[in-house]
Amino acid sequence: MPRRVTPALLVSALLAAGLVGCSTEGPPAARVDPPAPQATTPAPAASAGSAPGRSFAVGVRQLELTREDRPLPVTVWYPAGGKAGGEARRSAAVARGSFPVVMFSHGLGGRPADYEALLTRWAAAGFVVAAPTFPRTSSGGDGHVLDVLNQPADVSHVLTRVLSLDTKAGDPLNGRLDTERVAAAGHSAGGVTTIGLFTTGRDERLDAGVVFAGTALGVGTAFAGAAAPQLFVHGEADEVVEYAAGRAVYDKVPWPKAMLSLPRGDHGRGLLGDGVSLRVVSDTTVEFLRWTLYGDEAAKRRLAEDTTRDDVATFDNRL
Incomplete structure (x- = not known):
């Protein structure tokens, strides 16, 4: 079981680097780590294949999980049977197929439902998305920012439990999960959590990461383990986590990577509201x-086309 971060370690991390999630103040200067070696033979984590060529209806369910004394209710969005479009349907029948898993971590003071507009699009594209509600940094929690350092272990625990549903008799996701193809994503404090899953709390089951408006404060930039492509998304007008802080972490990633920059993007509008930015993201x-x-190579080729549409973003492509 992943080791829980102790209060003493949390205080040390605060003194050494500071930690900011989605608060209204900007982050302190990021810790400077030695440059990481750049990958010389970039390759996708998955073997060659094709993603589903159609959109799915979306189902949603809740899991009531805990890790030690930490309650971790989880919202799961998944491809469902029936006609695509419309709102997610609670406990809808799962679509036929074997679907990769994406773990999503919310920001400070947030909750999974805040990101439904984005996460249901992922589910409609053929991914099972599992989003835990963290006990102290979610809406209704005590807002203890340092608890973010416990969250990579929370995500790893939830991932283990979610993947186990693939072999759980009678569960709707039995036989529907591609347990060998897994990614992590997160916004702001959830971005810190996601970076931690590839650094100090490296979970080797993860094949890729998506970091929205994140920094490495408290978790560092010592990216470890097998190469896992990373996509960073950051608004250049971010009023909470400065764009330069996110870019500094991106520059340290030693693996295939890309950064989607929104020149007029703030801390969360492109994720939480509908519109052109959300469509591009x-x-x-x-x-x-x-x-x-x-492992869909055609999707990789389409990336640059998607990012330059409507002139709302730029794309640094090192994939």
């Missing part, structure tokens, strides 16, 4: 996940 992330988890 959702289309880009879907294509990235299709490539990294389904």
